[in-house]
Amino acid sequence: MKLYSMPSSGNSYKVRLLMALLGRECQIVDVEDSSVALAEARAEGRLPFGKAPVLELDDGRLLPESNAILMWLGEGSALVPCDAFTRAEMLAWMFWEQNQHEGVVAVRGALQFYPARRALATPERLAELLERGHALLQIMEDRLARHDWLVGESLTLADLTLYAYTHTAGSRGGFEMQRFPGVNRWLGRIAALPGYKGLDG
Structure with a gap:
């Protein structure tokens, strides 16, 4: 492939x-x-x-x-739940990531990371994205404050989907990640998985 x-x-x-x-x-x-x-x-x-x-x-x-x-x-791995409802919950988080999370958390980071986009990073736009991003990260915190994973009791594709932009939300996006201890513990669990490779790996 x-x-x-x-x-x-x-x-x-x-x-x-x-x-x-x-x-x-x-x-x-x-x-x-x-x-x-x-x-x-x-x-x-x-x-x-x-x-x-x-x-x-x-x-x-x-x-x-x-x-x-x-x-x-x-498909066929332990990362996709066998139970139909749990699998649908996983997909709900994955759809939410593309429909809500990425368009705010990733966009704020991109406006500051990519030189060609910095002209769009007005103070007003960055402030709006910061507020909206914190609200979205709180949705994740509400789940992860009480559970190890976003769906069920084990790692699923939902976790990997949301890890990608959440783990750089502080360093690239300037989000106040200390506000989300449950999210931070979850980030650590994923980074400790056997075979893990970072963004630059």
Whole structure:
């Protein structure tokens, strides 16, 4: 398999992290933001939605969207609950991550991390995202203050999905992570998993 991956992106990282935890191997094609490699991958039709990550299967089929890739790779593993309702709860967190969490927590970090986006990082915009992000992180805290994992009693794809941008929410996004002790304990549990690799790993 071949993974078109943006090295600095949480969406690409969550796929690399899952592969590391599952012991799966594939060729990594780095397509960093604004790079020649990204432009070439788009021109060659390797990125159906115009962005990474995309997993290219051995038979040439292309699977875009990070959480869809996680579901495909995680199929049949302990990271996807067998119980239908618990599996639906996992998917609910995964949908929420893309619909709510990423658009605030990841965006605030991106506005400050990527030089091309810094012009959009007005004080008003950053303040709005900070307030909204803290509210979203509190939703996670409400769950993780009482439970080890987001769904059920063990690690699922929901945890990996939300780990990707949450673990850099303080360093990149400037969120006040000391306000969320349950989230911080959860971040530590994931970082201690056998096979774990960090964003730069």
